[in-house]
Amino acid sequence: MAKKNKKEANVPNLRFPEFAGKQNFKKHLFKDIFVFSTGKNIKQSEASSEFEIPCVRYGELYHMYGEIITEVINKTNLNRSELLFSEGDEILIPSAGEDPTDIGSASALTVKDVAIGRTINVLKPAKANIYSQLYVAYYINHRLKKTISSLAKGVSISNVYNSDLKTLEIILPTLDEQNKIVVFLSILDKRIETQNKIIEDLKLLISGTISTIEKHAKTSSNWRKAFLHEVLLERTEKNKENYPVHSVSVSVGVVNQIEYLGRSFAAKNTSNYNVVHEGDIVYTKSPTGEFPYGIIKQSFVPDKVSVSPLYGVYKPINRWIGNILHYYFLNPINANNYLHSLVQKGAKNTINISNQGFLMKQLYLPINETDCRKTAELLNVITQKLTIEKMILDKYNAQKIYILKELFI
Template identity: 45%
Template sequence: MRFPGFTEPWQKCRLGDYIRIFSGESPNRINSEYDKIPYYKVEQLNWCEKYLGETPYLSQRGKNILPEGCVVFSKRGAAILTNKVRMNLFPINIDTNLMGIKADNSFILDQYLFYFILRARLNRIADTSTIPQINNIHINPITIYVPSLAEQEIITKFLALLDERIATQRRLIEDFISLRRAILQDAIKRGLSKKSWKFTTLNDILTERGERNSDGYDVCSVSVSEGVVNQIEYLGRSFAAKETRQYNVARYGDIIYTKSPTGSFPYGIVKRDTQKEPAAISPLYGVFVPKQDWIGMLLGYYFESEVNTFNYLHPIIQKGAKNTINITNSGFLANSIPLPSNESEASALAKCLDTITNKIVLEKSVLTHYTEQREYLLSKMFV
């Protein structure tokens, strides 16, 4: 697939002959007031659109500063399989789990190299015999076909417009999520002020399900962003034990507590199961049945907030010597959260929040369409 007016053959090259490779290094934590640049870790590969000002800094005396326009990606571990690739918009330094490459000539545009690496897909390049990893020996021999600079520019501008639309769609989804949280927090504030809400112990509104997976339901994980998800469909493989009859069963509307640190949830996450089909859940998780559906709906929205989740769990959690979380299922139910006293008010609020959720689901499907369109174009516009 080519734009009109371009007929010249693309030049076949060995990628290693036209790029400079940057390896990450451990931070020396030198903090200079005048010449300092951000230092990024592998879990911070989302800084393409915004600057993370609270990261540790490396002085420009660091050995391996990445100039603006490098293509950056993970070089070891599971992050390779997600094909997460970014281009830095300002000089940075990176940790030992990251790698950066940059066109070292006037023959290949930085943005073209970025889209080429996206098209190549890291999981196809990496050595996956043990722990997935990418080194110079995997990058250098890659064959790249390069059109004229004029054609590179029009290709990258077109794809950049689509990327901009994808970024806008993601921000739209984030805005709806923020709106949903703001509506709930405002309702809590007004309800407590008017005394139409009261603090309710979870032990009074949840009961442990206690059902085991004797019917062999599909094993699911619990994701921060997606909630209960099928392991194979979402993660590409199953991480379950060979024998799953001792796994817990979760059904639609249940509340699940994972009991393990995840991202910005240091004490684990609490999610409502919105899958219609029953699921097998790790025996390490707690599965609870709400007395009424609106209770489960409000609990699900309440615990979406990192702050709400932390404030609920922090007083009742005990951490072990190896930072493990020690809490029983009954212990999880011991604290309280604010809930409406009036069922009709609670149901109306839950339905309002669900309306926004349905809009988020719709916008996510639009986002999926755009990302699939980009994948298709990448597969057709690069040799």
């Protein structure tokens, strides 16, 4: 790709060489190049993979699809006469969301004969050979999303209507240049999709390895049922040295609170906070997502840190036992099965369990250090690979953000 020279104006910073130097960008109003309509029917209960008619619902546009829809996930069994069907040239924009910042996500629906659900603004071409629907979807998501969000109306639910969208402007190059850009972005998206698949496969490998180890443990003489209080010792050290406050998240684990959340939620005086050493197990005692009884993580932070006094902190008898417990409790089913009989839910969904109470159930664990080390090292190798692949994904996503910023005006 070529960067524009200083004399060029009103063109992107980054262009393919064959288009560089050409002042061929035109501004268009949405109302002049699109025909607008809205989807029909299709409640959540009326969509399932078991039905016959392919369909797209507005909530799915936020969570299941990206800029381009080439395959449809759900189906419906409603009467065809009650539905609006695609011709494969539509751009879909949700017209409602719980948060205004959610609104403004565009998807190019390239599949014909798909039922389009209600609460979706549907844009179709008013003129031929003006735009690529894929280019427009990328453009809306990365140049107009904030503008569309600012048009949202409503209190608990925010809405953006076709009448709002008609006032928007889009700047388009020639169709040839649009198509060239789309091919390039599609290749980048494919890389990101593949990278996400690698990461998901590695997560499944960790989960599958834990399951295999569990089955082996029940029949092996080198493993036995042990209470957690046999392998974990509660750490009661308090934060007298003013160590930095950390949070514990499902995806990241033990992490600096300010770096992860953008601000500190700690009390002014943190001297009563619990100190965590590298390798310690931390139990959060706070419900979140798939973990209604709290999450359990090992700290991989090399320095001493502090966490909320509400959390339980435990020193493993060796770091490998800590590793095994960390990986075991990554699975929400394992965590919930272990905790549900120990925890008492209080008012406002609070979790009532003492630090010692957490240790009062059994799990199958290796009885000698050699087996413990070998098991932990296997899981650590997979996790190291997972960490590397996540870093690669972050690089791809950063690359896409930069390129999109430079490609559009």
